[in-house]
Amino acid sequence: MTGDLTADAAAHAQITEEFADRLEMLEESGQVSKLARRLTELALADLAVSLDLRFTEENSAQFVTHLAIALTRINRGDPPIELSAVAEEEIAERTRERDAVARVMRDCAPVLERTVPDPEISYMTVHLCSIVDLQSEQGG
Template sequence: MTDGRVTSPRTAQIAAEFAERLDMLEEAGQVTPLARRLTEFTVAELADELDVAFTEDNAAPFVTHLAVALTRLNRGEPGIEPSSVVDDEIRGRLRERDAVQRVMTECEKLLDRQIPDSEVAYMTVHLCAIADEEGTR
């Protein structure tokens, strides 16, 4: 992803799946256009890398959290505080953590800002819950 536009069939599928949710968040000013595109890209990349099917039914909280977190960062607001509970929850989940970190490293380039480890940890918690539900661990 280099310019925020849909770049793959998977990204287009994700954009369509979560269009209503992301439209609502963007129209309410809770999500920036860049954060929306980065959310679609991130979810598509994670779906491909981890072989997880993200749907409105299983990933609505994840997509919302991701879009809002990326918006905070896009607006220059501080990241969320670290949590030992979150860290404990994802301990040993290196595959998921590494996947989120890899995609967030790409997002950092467009945000022109580093994404704090605490944000990556919270994103990973959501991803792990979905992966466990889908049986992809």
């Protein structure tokens, strides 16, 4: 069901527990679909392992919310969102993070039955970079 997403069991368990309240709230309010929630958890687990990150409610709440809502929107076939020049500038040299997001989104595409557009990948990358930077500042 999940394409080629690698779900490291320990990372996946940590993610599902850490963000259970948030994702439950978003799903119950109808803003996030069950499929998008599942993909969000798998994508986060994959990124946690591949980039050696630890996603927590404290450092990643905005990223998790954004990812779940974006995946719901993409799966629904909503019109593409507008690209922000400011956001694009923020990640101009962040090839490693962008490539990681793009790879995970390529794996999500067959499940979503949609290609994930570049602006969506850019916004996800901006969020991811802020977590990478924070973890780096904290010596993690």
